[in-house]
Amino acid sequence: MTSSTNAILFINANLVDGNADQPLKNHQLLIRDGRIAAVSADTIDATDAIVIDLAGKTLMPGLIDCHVHVVASSANLGVNALLPDSLVTARASKLMNEMLMRGFTTVRDVGGADYGLKQAQEEGLINGPRLVVCGKALSQTGGHTDYRGRFDRRNVDFYADKLGALGRVCNGVDEVRSAAREEIKGGAQFIKIMANGGVSSPSDPIEFLSFSVSELEAVVEEASNAKTYVSAHLYTDEAIRRAVDAGVLSLEHCNLITPATAAHAAAKGAMACPTLVTYEMLKLEGAQYGLQPDSIAKIDDVRLAGLDSLKIMYEARLPMAYGSDLLGDMHVHQSEEFEIRSRVLPTQEVIRSATSLAAKLLRMEGEIGCLEVGASADLIVIDGCPLSDIRLLSGQGKHIPLIIRQGEVVKDSGLLSH
Template sequence: MGVITPISASEKQSTILLKNVHVFDGMNEKRMMNANVLIENNIIKEITQKNINAPEATQIDGKGRTLIPGLIDMHWHSAYSSIPMQKGLTLDHAYHLLIGAKANEKALLRGFTTVRDVGGNVFSLAKLTDEGVYNGPRIFPSGPAISQTSGHTDFRPGTAVPAETNAPLVYMESIGHVMVADGVPEVLKRTREALRMGATQIKINSGGGVSSSFDPLDVTQFTLEETKAAVAAASDWNTYVATHTFTDAATQRALEAGVISIEHGHLLSEKTLRLMKKKGAYLSIQPILDDEDAIAFPEGSFSRQKYVEVTKGTDRVYRLAKKVGVKTVFGTDTLFDPLLAEKQGKQLAKLSKWHSPVEALRQATSTAGELLALSGQRSPYPQGALGVIKVGAYADLILVDGNPLKNLNLVSNPKDNFDLIMKDGKIYKNTLN
């Protein structure tokens, strides 16, 4: 075995030829066997089972390994995944982003070459990653998660209400991690501010949450008019709205307003899932269970009670969504725990409980890329497709020692099973001889 060799994103590698690889393109159930893939700069230029004459290229012999697209986590929090909650609430923004930079570098070395960040001011981290200052996945940032008073990301203390009209923002609001907005004018303003900051999509909260202190799961948040205001502002910028919601009532209202990405949805009925399919909405759900990988909320706490209720719905909703045919994407929503963040690949492998390996991998590759593309001109990455291996796509690639289309558990151990990880045509891990 070779050694892991992270290569600076600033180093230019003009041409790379991957030889003798079996290609899973992110879509098809069968691999293209014994293929060769030519990469120029950061784009895939040729995929063929014929020989490619490229004497100038850096040549890498895959020796029959499986080439898959870089993985995509569609519900990631760069600033929160690996920082304990109490530190997150009490330490400053720079601390959040420095911890986030290290966490994202580890995510990249787990094969996650793209993340959709659905809550938090990580615009500087996204920019510095693109500039090569930090190694990490591509980031599609939502910026501040927008909530109503008493909503899922109302992080004000219990003594903060009744709020004075001109009361100053709390720290988590002032740094742009979250924002509280009430009424159509405020929702419009805060949505437009997030877009001004560089949001690739908007994140709102339409229902109760697990980690929040003041909202039971059953509550519906934002009126129809408020939700429509966020959707209209995002649409004016040619992008879309994703919303946090678990219940039928909250989800149906969001769908009526034009929300296209439903985050979580663990308590949904078949009726609502059929409405999602009719509307063309995506289900961004996480395979969270009350198992050895559960988020460690204090026993008996309000959040712990809500977490157990949500996880009881996980199995049923995955099965119903598959039955109905809702487009589903993979995410982890890891919060406040660096050890849990390390299990990103294990979470993906858990999808085998409900899906074939190919179906599961599509959720973390091509279908995820399809949803990311709805950011349109707000996407920082307009040159190529993501989540697929095809001519013209970005060269975000993983060489797997084995066939994950037969054994999805291979993705749960990227340290041993991912021999090469490439993002944007640059190699960040290579353990091939």
């Protein structure tokens, strides 16, 4: 259930946005007409506003997850690709609502969700986060998102238009350019490519390099022509370096990156989006949710290197946005990425990954992920301070009594009635 009000004034709020290691204490923040209208340590004059006293609580920007697949209701992505579009849509609506109730007011879907789902959310037909989409991810034959298996000789086009398919297959510079243009025409806000082998697909070992350099460069050029960027699925150091050199901006996963390549990527202006929670959950729960044995066997190759990759990228000053990349029923673990990262990174940095750094990756700085005048009123209230206990951001939003998306109250556990 959602509700809206013209103006809300928060008083006695401790503000946390990830840009400082201590909260700004006892501040006031006014939202009006869906925007942050004022932020001050002094009294804000707003006699028409509903006043909410946040003494002992923290006010934060709405969280941002930069790596989700809202259409992936099954961990067996080959099966998922064959589900009826109507069922995929219904399940995606449920997954998106659950993401919103965990405090994620914006998510970037990196393969599968189309512009129709984005429009449905904007029209209020789906009560979920703001959705940033790329349409179908691009894969070569036998690459990540080609789920036919070694003995399946069907033409891959048999699931190309299915909403439950995370990607589409294209080969050669001309096909790659055409596919990128089709996705952009269809409303893609960036382009996703599968530039390395993957875990969930059956015929591409992790170390496989996908697409030729000329194909990668062609996709980057098409995205650049459309004034956007390319995101790439990557694990190995070799694959990451060639993608960076081809002009890829958003580096997904990056579990096997070396210090030299991390420094090179940072110098080139790239950003990373690690997704460690997915490997933890695939290892523990993948089989029971339908992940195939050959996929499960590949998980530890990247899982065990995950925490080291965080330290490597942090020391190289390669910015890291928040990502989860969960499938099926494992989506309930979306917020646990906070706890995993906090094992090796400063808490402030972990929070920043889901606020200002994520907004930068999405090219939405100043609009989301911040507590600045003029920004969208995407806000969450936390019982306690996540800088002191990052676990307050985990779970199913039980420590988040109030969630506001674009000025609309989408969850209220009694704060508005006090």
